Amino acid sequence: MSFFKTLFAALILGGSAAALAADTDTQFHLNELLSSDVTYQETWRDLVEDESRLPEWVMNLSGDARPMQGLEDDGDKYLVGQLCAVQNCFNQRLYTAFTWDKDTAYALYVQLPDGLPVGHVPSQHAILRWLGEPNEAVQTLLLEQLQKDPNWY
Template identity: 65%
Template sequence: MTPCKGLKGLFAGLMLAAAVPAVADTDAQFRLNELLSSDAEYRETWQSLVEHESRLPEWVLNLSGVATPMNAVEDDGDRYLVGQLCETERCDKRLYVAFSWDKDSAYALYVQVPAGLPADKSPSQHADKRWFGEPDETQQAILEEALKRDPTWY
């Protein structure tokens, strides 16, 4: 190996190593319940999405509730910031949202598990789902995958 090739490889490796924590830090600092107050572009995108939806509860309209840290998700070159929000700690009503990386579009999956569902009943078999923003198959798969990662979803 020539010294020049070795330095190029080392430099490429260092650049990659430096980029990975930056993405992790970027996504981990956001939560859905803080996003609208922290960034006007997210707020505008969200408001344009929900203004066309009917009969949404206040916590969905305002993205207020119990949230987990958001994650950066990439699929086929498209990047999204994806997060979960629950109405309460029990999380019978939950919302999964994917914002495009450029903040121009948002897609959501609203999931409602019947109140008082016995513990021996699978939430996935009894829940109602509602899509917002007309997500394509890829965007639906991203939101469904976020739902499946929830340990209370089986």
């Protein structure tokens, strides 16, 4: 009987995570998020207004984007997305996490030097810049998104 309870609990938890992800995967892309909801606009503006020397595509979230996903970490839910500079996706990337209540945003801006020679390890030449003072858990969440890229090592 214990086996069935464990199996049932695993199916429910897995289903919840899948439902959370399914709610956002097909609905949002980071480059469309600001136009989808004024709350996201205000939250992003609050994050970047005091930052210096950010490119226009970061300020406006106007690069190329992949579908966003809902992720949970220790009970906290985030809408997580990736964006990159048009025509320079490998060298200029942004990973974001918005709290589920849309009240706070965090970001990881990743820059690689142009013309990085073949054979050089991207992770050893990258400049990582945190936006929004994310705590360690959010930093880990965003770094995991970066590390999922097969070209990142």
